[in-house]
Amino acid sequence: MTALALGAVFLLTGAPAPVRAEADTVHVSHAIAMHGEPKYDATFEHFDYVNPDAPKGGSMRLGVQGTFDSFNPFIIRGNPFSAIGVETLTVSSADEPFTRYGLIAERIAWPEDRSWVTFTLRPEARWHDGTPITVEDVIFSFETLKAEGAPFYRFYYASIVAAENVGDRAVKFTFAEAGNRELPLIAGEIPILSKAYWQDRDFTSTTLEPPLASGPYKITQFEAGRFVVTERVADYWGKDLAVNQGINNFDQLRYEYFRDDTVIRQALKAGVLDYREENQAKAWALDYDVPAVREGLLKKELIPHMNPTGMQAFAYNTRRPPFQDPKVREALAYAFDFEWTNRALFFGQYTRTESYFSNSELASTGLPTEAELAILEPFRGSLPERVFTQAYRPPQTDGSGWPRDNLKTAFALLEEAGWEVRDMKLVNVETGQPMRFEILLVSPAFERVVLPFVRNLGRLGIEVSVRLVDQSQYINRIRDFDFDMIIAVWGQSESPGNEQRDFWGSKAADLPGSRNYTGVSTPVVDELIEMIIQAPDRESLVTRTRALDRVLLWGFYVIPNWHIRFDRILYWDKFDRPEVTPPRGTSISYWWYDPDEVARLNQRIFEQETQRLERDDPKRMGMIGAWAAGLSAVGLLAFYFVLKRRRSR
Template sequence: MRIFAILLSALACGMPLASQAQTETSHALVLHGEPKYGLDFKHFDYVNPDAPKGGQVTMATIGTYDSLNPFILRGVPAAGLALTFDTLLTGSSDEAFAEYGLLAESIELPADRKWVAFTLRPEARFHDGKPVTAADVVWTFETLKAKGAPFYRAYYADVLKAEALGERQVKFTFGEAVNMELPLIIGQMPVLPKHYFEGKEFDRGALEPITGSGPYKVASVEAGRAITYERVADYWGKDLGVNKGRNNFGTLRFDYYRDAAVVIEALKAGAYDFRQENSAKDWATAYDFPALQQGMVVKEEIAHQLPTGMQGFVMNTRRPIFRDPRVRQALIYAFDFEWSNKALFYGAYKRTESYFSNSELASRGLPQGEELKILERYRGKIPDQVFTAEYKAPTTDGSGNNRENLRKALELLQAAGWSVKGGRLVNSEGQPLEFEILLDSPTFERIALPYAKGLERLGIRASVRTVDTAQYQNRVNDYDYDMIVGLWPQSLSPGNEQRDFWGSDKGKEPGSRNYAGIDDPVVDEMIDLLIQAPDRDSLIARTRALDRVLLWSHYVVPHWHLQAFRTVYWNKFSHPEITPKYALGFIDTWWVDPAKAEQVNAFRRRGN
C-alpha cells in the first residue's frame, strides 16, 4: 500500500512510471546494509520522546562573528546557524552512515545509484509560511555549487544536474564515476528559500538572518558578541519520528569570549550553562569550586565510539622548506609527546597514529588482501615503508630528554641537505631553517612553545604567534602560514570530503581543508577508489591504504585523542539513559529539567 501511494505521488509530480520498475523507494538511505529503523518508527532509541520543551540555555564560544550566512567563504559565521536550516534527510547518531527523511518523505534510487529522487513532504514550510518546493532544492544546489564555499564544489563534484520533476519532486543525476555515498551526500544538503534571495547577493556576508525551515530561528543578534535562537513553536516537522524527543530547549544563546581562561571563570560564575572541555589540564585542575562540590555543577565524562580523526601540527608543503619528506619526518621526531602527555595533559591522552583513529578504518599491521593489491599499483610512487612497516609515531621515555629522537631528526635533516653552522641549521645556500607556528588561541601555546624549544636544539628557529579568530581564518583560507594546528574529523563512512582534505585541485583553491597542500596524483586516485568502494569491506581496505600513504608521507606531527566527551554543566539538564554512539547530542537530545533549573537559579541568586 505504501509503494502504491508513492507511485501515485510520482505520477502527480510528473515522474515517468517507466523508471519506477528499476528503482527502490524507501524512507531511508544507508551506504551499506539496511537501516536500523523501519518505515513507521516513532523515534530514535537515544532520545526521550517525552522530554519537556522549553527553558533557557546559554553556551560560550571563542572569537567573534560577522555573518549569518554559513555557506560562503566570506566572513566568520555565527555559532549555531545550522539549527535554523532543515536538510532533505537527517542522520542517525547510532548507525555508521544512515539517513532518514526530513524534508523528504521518500527517496527513490536505482540499483546502479546513478541518480536519486526525493519527494518532499507537503507540510514542509519555511519560517515565513511558504512551502519548501523542488524549485528551492534545485536553486540551493546550483547556488551552493556556483557561489558557496569551495567545500561544496568538491562535495558535489560528481553531481551533473538537479531538476524539478514537479512541485514536490526533485531528481539529482550523477556522473559516470561510481560514487556510492553521493545520494546520502545530497541528502545532507540544507534547503534554502529561493524567494528570500531574490534581489540579494548570495555570496556577500550580512547580519540579516536567512529564512530557514529548521526547529530554531534567530531571535536576536548582538554583532560579534552574542546570538540567540528561539524554538519555533509551530515548527512544521515537530511530530516526525526523526524529530521526536529532539530540539528541546526553548531558547539557545551563544555568548562570545576572547580568552579561553575567561570562559572557564564565566562558567563557574554562572554566566553560561554548558561546556565541553578539551583541555586535559583544565579538566584536571580548573573545576574545584563550591558549585561543583555542592552538586550544582556536574562534571561528566561520556564515552563515545566516534572515529577521532587526525589532529596535529600541519606542515604547509606549499612552503619550500617543507617539500622534502625527510624534513617533515625530522620535525615529527622533534616532538616529545610522552613528556607533553605526562607534564601537560595528566596522562589523559593516547597518541594518534592514523588519520582514521579509533575506528576499524585505521591502518594496522602490514597491508594484506585488497589493501595490498591497491598499494602494489603504486609501488615506486609511494613511500617504501608502506609495504614494510606499520606506522608508529616516535616515542620517548617522557623524561624530557629527547636526545635519541633529536639525533635521528638531525640525521634526516643532514640527508636532506641541511647542516648546523654557528648554532643554526642552514641549507647549502646558507639559508636558515625557520618557520612560524600560527595559532588562534593561547590554549595551544603551552604545547607549541616546548615544541619550539626542542626544535631550537636542532638549530631550527620556530616562532609561535597567536592571532585573533578573523585574522587566523583569513590566513588559513589563503594558505598564508607555515605550520598550524589542523584537525580532520572523520566519519565511519569517509567519502567525498576526502577530496577537500587531500585533493590536489582543492589544495589550489582558497578555503579548502587541504591544509598541508598535498599535490599527489596517487592520493587523488586513491580518494576516487575510496569513494567508489562497492561494499563495506572494500571501503575499509581502501581507506586503510590511503591512511598508510598519508602517514608515511609525514604531512603532520601527530597529536593525540580521547575516546570520550568531557562535559561540565550546571545541574539544570537531564539526558537520555541511552547516549548516541557517535555524537554528544547536547543540543540535540538533552532537555532542561524545570525542578533542577529552579534549584540552580536559586543557588545563583544567593551568589554561592
Template sequence: MKRNARRPLMRTGLLALLCLAGLAQAAPQHALTLYDEKPKYPADFTHFDYTNPDAPKGGTLRQAGFGSFDSLNPFINKGVSADDIGLIYDTLTTNSLDEPFTVYGLLAEKIEKGPNNEWVRFYLRPEARFHDGEPVTAEDVVFTFETLISKGAPHYRGYYADVEKVVAENERRVRFDFKHAGNRELPLILGQLPVLPKHWWADRDFTAGNLESPVGSGPYRVERVQAGRSIRYSRVEDYWGKDLPVNRGFYNFDHLQYDYYLDNTVALQAFKAGHFDYWLETSAKNWATAYDIDAVRDGRIIKEEIDNHNPQGMQGFVFNTRKARLQDPRVREALSLLFDFEWTNRQLFNGAYTRTRSYFDNSELASSGMPDEQELKLLEPLRGQIPDEVFEKPFELPKTNADGIIREQQRRAYELLTEAGWTVENDRMLDAGGKPVKLEFLLVQAEFERVLLPYKRNLADLGIDLEIRRVDVSQYINRLRSRDYDMIVSGFGQSNSPGNEQREYWHSASADNPGSRNFIGLKDPAIDTLVEKLIAADSREELVTRTRALDRVLLWGHYVVPNWHIKTWRVAYWNHLEHPETTPMQDIGLMTWWQKPQSAPPKPETEVSSEGETSSGTER
C-alpha cells in the first residue's frame, strides 16, 4: 500500500522532533540499502572483496557477439544495439555484486533520501567528466531522465512511473520527487540511471538508431565499428573514475572486441580454434561432449564451473494469452503436461539440469508446500479472483519415467481440453470454436529445435499441430515487440531483491507496452495487487512472504511450461586470462578479469565462417 507523502502535524513539539529525525535519516550517505540496513562496505572502503585492486592492465578481451546489430543507442525501441554498449556510460550509483541490493556512489559522491522515501537527492562528483572533457552536471541528469521518459523505450515510463519530477538544484545536486512515499526501491533504481551528455545530444535525434559513436563518461569508448559484424571498445586512459573504490580492480583490458556469429555452433568452433578468448556455455550437451580437444587436455583452455547464487528465475515456453485459444488456463495446463522434462534431461542434456518449479527458484523467495499464515493474509482477500488450487494443494509438476511414454499426462491433458470445449475429429484437435488447432512457436535459437521436436510429437499425438517457426534476430525482435506469436521460449530473470521490475513482467500496465517483458499479456487485477504489495514491502521478511504469494498465483495460472536450470555458470576460457580468487556472489564478474602479463592470446588455427542463425533464448 502506498503512503501519503505528507501528513498534517498537530503539535509544534512533535513537528520539531520529527524534523530532527527526518534530518538524521536523510543525511547524505556513500551507499543505500533497501531496508536501511548497514551496507557491507564502509565509507572508507578501498575496493570490493571480489576484485584484485592490483590487477594488471592491458591486452584485449575477445568475445563472440550473436546475430547482428544496427544501433549504438540501447535506450530506444528501434534496432538491435551492440553488445556491452552500456560500458561507455556511467550511472549515478553502482551495485555491489555480493549484497542482495546495495548501491554505492559512482557519478554521485553521496546519496540522500527523504525520511519516508518521498524523494532522493544525488550529489555529483566534481571530477566526473564525459569523454570530451565536459563536466557531468545535474542538468545532464535531468535531461537524461526526461529524454528516456519521453523518447526512450516504453519500459522506462513504467519503470520510473512513480517519479513526480526531477529538479537540478544546482550544478552538482539533483533531486527526484516521488508521487507516493514508501517505495523503498525507487531511490536505488534511480541510482542505476545512465547519464547522457545533454550538450552532445542537443543537435541530434535521440529516436534515430544509427552507428554514430556516442559520447559517454564510462570506462570504455567505441573505437571501431563494422556494421553488423564487429565492434571494438578501447579503455579510456584518462577515465575520470578509474581510482574510485567502486572501480578498483575493474576494467583491466585495454580493448574489448566483439565479432558476431549467426550460429552458436559455429561460434563454439571459433572459440576452440582460438578466434576469441571466453565462452559462457549454455548447452549441457556441449559441456559434456564438445571439449574433448587437445587445448583442453593440455590446459590451454580452462573449463570451470562457478557457483551461481542468484535466484534462477523462470525460463519456460511462454504462452501469449492475448491469443484467444490460450486464454483458458485449462488449455495452458494441458499443453504444459505434454512436455516430458525427464526424458529431455536424460536424452538431450546428460542429466545436467533441475526442473524449475518456481519463478524465484534457487532462493528463499520460492514458494513451496501450502501457503503459511502470513501468505494467507495476502491471498484470502483475493479468493475467487485467483485459482482455487492456491488454497487447496501445493503446486507440483508432473514427473515421468524418462522413457518417452507419457500416457497418463496425455489422458489428463485430453480431459482438460475437453473441459475447455476442445474436441477431436478425424485425428485433429478442434478448439472451442470448431477450428483445427495449430500453434506457432516462434524461435530464434537453432539449438532449441532439438528440444521442441519431441514436444511437437507429444502434441501431435493429441491432434495438435505445433509449427516451429525459426526466424532471424531482427524478425524475432520485431515480432516480439508486436506480440505476434503463440509461444516463445524466454526467461524472467530475478534478483535477491525483486521490486519494481515485477511490473514489467506481470502488471496490467505493461501488457500493451511493446517494450515490456510482459510476454504473457497478463492483465489481472489480483496479480496487480500482489505486485504492488511486493514493491511496498517494508522488511526482508515481508518481501519474502509477498514474493512467495505472487509466485503461487503465477504458478497456478499455468502461464508457462517451466523449463530447467543449473546452479553454476559454465565457463571456458584460454589460459592467458585470469580472474580474482573470490567470485562475486551474484555475477561472473568478467570485468574484474585480466590478461596475464607476458602472455598473449592464441593464434587462430583456422578460418571460421559465421554462417547460420542465432538466438536470445538459451538452453541454460
C-alpha cells in the first residue's frame, strides 16, 4: 500500500490505523506511544496544559551560570549554547510517560514488532532561509550525529542501523532488533540539521556562527561568554500546528551569562533578570527576604511536580583505586551525614535519595517483589545476597554532626577490605600506601556540603582534597574520566530505555565523553539494561527497571545525595501561566507576557515607593512630580531602583 493510501486510512479514522502490508500489521498515526495509545487523538487542537489563547509579545530575561564559546551543542568540544533553534521529527507531551507527536513529520508508520519506522515530512516544513526541510536533511543528520557527534549519540542510536529515502517525502529508519518499543520514538528525537549548511563545514569543530535552523526562535544577537538573544520567528512554518499552540509566546528571550549564582540572584532582585529556578536551599531560605518579595512584586513560589528526579550523588570513579573495591565504597558512605546536612545547611528542604529513579514508580522500595525476583534469580551467583534479602537504605544518622556509630561501621568495613590506621593515617595493610583522593567541583556552592563530609573522612584517617576548577576544565576532565570523585547527576525519564547503555553500560565505561562516570562494567547490568529496552509493556518496564535499580544500589557506585519534589521559582509579576501544571512541572515555554500585569506591577512599584518616601522623607516628595512626568509606564521599574539608590546615600 502506498504512503498516500496509508495516510487516507489515518485521516478517516483519526487514530492509529492498522493496515496490511506484506503480511505485517502496519500502524499509521499522528503520534506514537511507548506503551498503550497516545492521550491526544489526531483531531486534538492543543495540549491540555497550555493556554491556546495566550497572547504573543514581550520578552523574558534569563540568567545562566557559566559561559559559552560555541553554537554547536552536538559535539564534546567547547561550552555550547544549546537553544539554537534545531527541531526534531516529533515532540513529547508533558502529561504522558512517553508519547511523541508529529512536528516536522506529519505522519508516522511502524510495524507491530517495531523493527522499523517511517516518517512522512510536512511539505510546509522550512528552514529559516525559506528552503524546505528534506528527507536528505534527515538522513544527513542521523549519519552525521552518529559518526561525528558526541559519544552519547552513538550509544543512543546504536540500534538504528539505516536511514533511507523511500519517496513521497518519507524517510525510513531500520533497526537492528525487533521488539525494542523505544526505537521508533528515539528516531523521532533526532535533531534535524541542514545538509546544505553543514556539508561544507567541519561538524567536529566549535563555532560561533549560529547555524541554520528551523525552530520558532532564532539567534539574532550575542557576545561570546556574555549573552545571547533569540527572537521569535514571525513567519515560523509550524506556528499553526496543534503541538505548538499556546507555547513560544515571547517575542524575545535574552540569556545573560554569569560566572556565579550569587550575581544571578542579585541581578534578579535588581530587576535585570525576570525569572529564575533556584537550585540552592540556603539561597531559597535566606537570599530573597527583600521588599520586592515581601510585597509580592517579585513572586517566590514552590510548584509541586511528579517528575522523576533521578540520581544526584557523590560518584566514585571505580576505574581508580581504592574505589575498585565495593567494600571501600560502601564504607565511605557512612561518613556522609545527610541528616545533619539537611537540617543545618538545607533548612530541611530535601528528601534523601534512595533510588536511581527517585520520585517515580520506577524506584525500588522494600524487598523485591516476586516479579522482580524472577528477573534477578538467574544472576544470583553474580550479585550480593543483600540484593535479594534486604531493602536498600543509605546510612542514617542522628543529625548531630558527629556520626560516631557510623564511623565505627565504616572503619570495620575498611578493616575487612585490608586497611588499617598507622600514625593517624589510613593505609593499605599490604602496600602501606595511604588512602587519599580528590573531590572535583565546578560550583563553589558545594564546598559547604563537601567539607563536613571531608572532615568525617579525615576522622577515618583518609586524606581528601577538594579542588574547585572552572567550567571548561571541569568538562574536559569529566569527559576524560580524569577524577577520583565528583558530584554527578543522572536525570531519568518516566520511560527509561537506550540511554541506560550510556549511563551504566560496559561499552560506555571507557569511552571518553560517555555518561558512565562511575565506570560500571558488569554483564548483569548490561543484560538488565537490554531487558528494559525490550520491555513489551509498562508493567514489565517498571519491574525490570526496579531490578536494575537494586543491582546498581547494592553495587555502591555512588553515595546518594538528595532531591526535592518542587520547582522553586522566582519571577517578576508581569507574566501569566496556564492554570494547569503538567506532571513534569512548569515551563516558561507555556508562559506569556501580560501588558496589563506589567502596568499593574509598575503602578504598584510607584505607589509603594511613594508611600515609603512620604513616611521616611516627606521633603523629597516634591521631586516625584517632575521625575514621574518624564517616565513611561515601562520606565517605572527603573524609577523604583533609582529612588532606592538615592535613599541609600
